[in-house]
Amino acid sequence: MRLTSFPRALAVMALALAARVAQADVVTQFDGSRLLIVGDEQPDTVTLDPTPGGILVTGSNGTLVDGGLAPVLVSGVQRVAFELHGGPDRVTVNAVDLPDGIGMRLGDGDDEAVLNGAFLGKTKIRTGNGNDAIWVFDTRAARLYAQTNRGWDSVVVHDSWVPGDLQVSTGSDQDYVEIVATEVGNDARMRLGNDDDDLFLADIAFDDDTRLDGDHGDNGLFFAGYIWFGDELDIHDFANDWWW
Ligand SMILES: [Ca+2]
Ligand SMILES: [Ca+2]
Ligand SMILES: [Ca+2]
Ligand SMILES: [Ca+2]
Helix, strand or coil, X not given: CHHHHHHHHHHHHHHHHHHHHHCEEEEEEECCCEEEEECCCCCCEEEEEEECCEEEEEECCXXXXXXXXXXXXXXXXXXXXXXXXXXCCXXXXXXXXXXXXXXXXXXXXXXXXXXXXXXXXXXXXXXXXXXXXXXXXXXEEEXXXXXXXXXXXXXXXXXXXXXXXXXXXXXXXXXXXXXXXXXXXXXXXXXXXCCCCEEEEEEEEECCCEEEECCCCCCEEEEEEEEEECCCEEEECCCHHHCC
């Protein structure tokens, strides 16, 4: 009896493991103000939406939230932290109000983060190796840091207001950074890392110190429309003939 049931048990376990591996899972933990969303090595796809009762956490493209297909509603959230690990993860944050901001660690893989119409405290988005994209639209963030590390990354910020510091660091490989119709109340610092990177600024006001650093490589710096630098301006490692 044991000889036959043991392989069967193994087969059942193998099936269960296969099902787990194929499925992206995120798990939420809430401490009364901070919501932590932890993913796995699979492509986690998560969206935050505002609802009258709080914040709705929805998984899509086969991503389960707390083991289920249904969205999870969390009330009283002040801050959200994402830890999504490897795999091509995608986070969309729509029009939520998070006074203590957002922290995202998307790990390796070709990740994408979209902030759309959000009202946020201090916000930091970090991606790892892989070709990542960070999009920020119509958003207010008390301070905004974006760090994308290796891979061909892009960071695009449109129609946004950052009362504090804006810091963008894109690491090695060829990256693209675009800031349009956006005001930064404090310091703006961009460092595009090794390899040939491009920085495009249009209709911006950077009210305090600005440092634009292309780092190594043949980097391009492009200006269009209204440009205002309120205090010291440092430009490093952009070839002069690429300006304007
Ligand atoms: Ca993942
Ligand atoms: Ca990832
Ligand atoms: Ca990257
Ligand atoms: Ca670079």
